[in-house]
Amino acid sequence: MATRRFFPPLRTLITTRSVTYMPRPGDGTPRPVTLIPGDGIVPLVTNAVEQVMEAMHAPVYFEKYEVHGDMKRVPQQVLDSIRKNKVCLKGGLKTPVGGGVNSLNVQLRKELDLYASLVNCFNLPGLPTRHENVDIVVVRENTEGEYSGLEHEVVPGVVESLKVITKFCSERIAKYAFEYAYLNNRKKVTAVHKANIMKLADGLFLESCREVATKYPSIKYNEIIVDNCCMQLVSKPEQFDVMVTPNLYGNLVANTAAGIAGGTGVMPGGNVGAEHAVFEQGASAGNVGKEKITEQKKANPVALLLSSAMMLRHLQFPSFADRLESAVKRVISEGKYRTKDLGGNSTTQEVVDAVIANLD
Structure with missing residues (x-):
C-alpha cells in the first residue's frame, strides 16, 4: 500500500x-x-x-x-x-x-x-454511496474568518460577528494546500470563495492563493464560488481533488463531501x-x-x-x-x-x- x-x-x-x-x-x-x-x-x-x-x-x-x-x-x-x-x-x-x-x-x-484543518473524503470499498471515484482533500484555514467566534453585542438586540481575513493566514493555508498536493501527487487545487460579494475579504484570500499557485506550475489551479461549489459537490464530486477554503466555508464543504463519500462516521x-x-x-x-x-x-x-x-x-x-x-x-x-x-x-x-x- x-x-x-x-x-x-x-x-x-x-x-x-x-x-x-x-x-x-x-x-x-x-x-x-x-x-x-x-x-x-x-x-x-x-x-x-x-x-x-x-x-x-x-x-x-x-x-x-x-x-x-x-x-x-x-x-x-x-x-x-x-x-x-x-x-x-x-x-x-x-x-x-x-x-x-x-x-x-x-x-x-x-x-x-x-492553522490547517485537513479532511480526507473518499469512497471506501464495499460501502455503497451515490457517487464513485470520490477522493477529495479539504484544506481549511482554521484560525480566522467568521468561524473564529469574534462577536460582540453593540447595543441590546444588535450583534456584530467579525470576519477577519489576513494576507499572512491566507498565504500559509494556500502554501499548505499546494505543498500537500505536490507531496501526494495530486493534480489540482481548487480555491473556494465568495469574492463576488465579499470582494475585499475573500478577494484577499483569492489573491494569496493565486500568488502561491504560480510557484507550483505542475499543479492545476482553479476557483469556485462556494454556493456553486456545493451544487457541484452533490452532482459531480469526482471533479474535485484538493480544495482550499477559508474557515467557515471549509466546515460546510468538508461535511458535504463527507456525506457524499460515505458519511461523517x-x-x-x-x-x-x-x-x-x-x-x-x-x-x-x-x-x-x-x-x-x-x-x-x-x-x-x-x-x-x-x-x-x-x-x-x-x-x-x-x-x-x-x-x-x-x-x-x-x-x-x-x-x-x-x-x-x-x-x-x-x-x-x-x-x-x-x-x-x-x-x-
Whole structure:
C-alpha cells in the first residue's frame, strides 16, 4: 500500500515552509500522545482506538485527560501536555449552541495555532454511496474568518460577528494546500470563495492563493464560488481533488463531501500547526450526545481509527499506519460488522474485535 503523506518530510520543513513534523526518536521508541476521550458517545470510540493500538503493539502510549464541551476553558494541564507531546488524539467535544459559551474546539486551535484543518473524503470499498471515484482533500484555514467566534453585542438586540481575513493566514493555508498536493501527487487545487460579494475579504484570500499557485506550475489551479461549489459537490464530486477554503466555508464543504463519500462516521481528519497536531474525526459527528447510541454502545469507530492511522503516519510509523488502515478497510469491505449508520447493526466492540482480527 502506498504511503499517503499528510505532512512533509524534514527537507520540506527546512526549505519550503514550517509545518508540523515529528521525526521519530529511534526505531520502535514509544511516543507519548495526549488523549481527550470527548463527550457523549465518543469515549466508546476513543476506547476502541486504545484497544486497537494495544493489540497491534503500536509504539505510542496515551496521557488521558477528561475535557468536556461545557467547560469554560481547556484546562491548562491539557494544553501543557499537548505542547510537550506535540501530538493529540481527540474525541468530539459538544459545542454549546448560543449562550455566549466559546467552543473548546476553537479554543484549542487558537491556543496551539492549529492553522490547517485537513479532511480526507473518499469512497471506501464495499460501502455503497451515490457517487464513485470520490477522493477529495479539504484544506481549511482554521484560525480566522467568521468561524473564529469574534462577536460582540453593540447595543441590546444588535450583534456584530467579525470576519477577519489576513494576507499572512491566507498565504500559509494556500502554501499548505499546494505543498500537500505536490507531496501526494495530486493534480489540482481548487480555491473556494465568495469574492463576488465579499470582494475585499475573500478577494484577499483569492489573491494569496493565486500568488502561491504560480510557484507550483505542475499543479492545476482553479476557483469556485462556494454556493456553486456545493451544487457541484452533490452532482459531480469526482471533479474535485484538493480544495482550499477559508474557515467557515471549509466546515460546510468538508461535511458535504463527507456525506457524499460515505458519511461523517468514516472520514479521518487532523488539525495542524507549526509545532502541534491534533487528530480527530474529520467531519462533524452530529451524534455526540445521542443517548440511545450511547446506551446501545453502537458508536461508529471507523473515522477515529482512520484518523489514528494518520497520526501514526505523522509520527513516522508508516508500517503501523498501513496495518491499521488495511484492517479497517477490510472490515468495511467484508460488510459483516458495521454500525447502524453504515447499514449494519453491530456494536462498537464488535467492529473493534473485527478490526483487531484483521490486523495481520
